[in-house]
Amino acid sequence: MKNLKKICFICGKEKSGGIILKDKLICESCEKKIVNLEPGNDFYEYYKNKIRAIYKGSSDYRKRMGE
Numbered sequence: 001m002k003n004l005k006k007i008c009f010i011c012g013k014e015k016s017g018g019i020i021l022k023d024k025l026i027c028e029s030c031e032k033k034i035v036n037l038e039p040g041n042d043f044y045e046y047y048k049n050k051i052r053a054i055y056k057g058s059s060d061y062r063k064r065m066g067e
């Protein structure tokens, strides 16, 4: 039996469960953190940017960040 473990895209920890966004894993605890975060929280921007990076595609995102 295969027990596939992946590294969470946000916290960097090895997790066996969670959600997959565009082939990136977000573990359950990070998902809960994101859901419960309020705008203005330092981590809110951090997580938001991480997720935005997944959706936008890294090359386009990096170009924007470099400007």
Ligand SMILES: [Zn+2]
Binding pocket: 008, 009, 010, 011, 012, 013, 026, 027, 028, 029, 030
């Ligand atoms: Zn995580």
